[in-house]
Structure formats: C-alpha cells, structure tokens
Amino acid sequence: MSxxxxxxxxxxxxWCGCNSSVGLGSFFARxxxxxxxxxxxxxxxDSSVARLLHHHGYxxxxxxxxxxxxxGGWEECPRCExxxxxxxxxxxTRKYHSG
Ligand SMILES: [Zn+2]
Ligand SMILES: [Zn+2]
Structure with a gap:
C-alpha cells in the first residue's frame, strides 16, 4: 500500500454513524x-462512481x-483483463479459467 x-x-x-455498538476490532456493524x-x-x-473516479483523475x-x-496491492489475472x-x-481464476 502506498x-x-x-x-x-x-x-x-x-463508524457509519448509526451509534450501534460493535465488537472490539471492528469499525462497522455487519x-x-x-x-x-x-x-x-x-x-x-451525487452517488456517481464516475464522478468519484473523475475527481481523482481516473x-x-x-x-x-x-x-x-x-x-493498491491488487493483482491482475494472468489469463484475461x-x-x-x-x-x-x-x-x-477458479470460476473462469479452471480446467
Ligand atoms: Zn452503522
Ligand atoms: Zn481471468
């Protein structure tokens, strides 16, 4: 991670602000x-992921x-995009490239 x-x-x-108590070590209720x-x-x-991406230059x-x-620590599938x-x-990989 950078x-x-x-x-x-x-x-x-x-942390969503609903005031629920959550277990130690968790930020959120389920x-x-x-x-x-x-x-x-x-x-x-405005609930738009496109706007979110554009705002950050993507x-x-x-x-x-x-x-x-x-x-971000993600990986690419070696077999497709x-x-x-x-x-x-x-x-x-298991789902789309097995066998
Ligand atoms: Zn909550
Ligand atoms: Zn793939």
Missing part, C-alpha cells in the same frame, strides 16, 4: 461499511485498475 493515511483504531461504535461508502458517495459525488483514459495493481484483490483474483 497510503499515507494515519492508522485508524476502532472505537467500539459503528454491512454498514457498504452503507457508509454509499452515503459518502451520495454526499460528495476514467477511461487512466485506469483505476492499473493504479490498484501498481499501488480481470484485476482485483488477491482473494478475488483467486476466486475469478
């Missing part, structure tokens, strides 16, 4: 990370997938 973000510590309360992600997208980018001319591979987190690439 991130300069500070290390975050879970606080025992769900599924609330997705809710928070969608909420942030709504607040900042799009059809600058691949966010390539950036994820070079800087698929890219994802290592576990995702393993699942993908």
């Amino acid at each position: 991130t300069n973000e500070p290390r975050l510590i879970p606080t025992g309360t769900c 599924g609330h990370d997705k809710t928070a992600e969608a909420a942030l997208l709504a607040v900042l980018y 799009g059809p001319d600058k691949s966010v997938l390539d950036a994820a591979v070079s800087e 698929y890219a994802g987190a290592p576990a995702s690439v393993r699942n993908h």
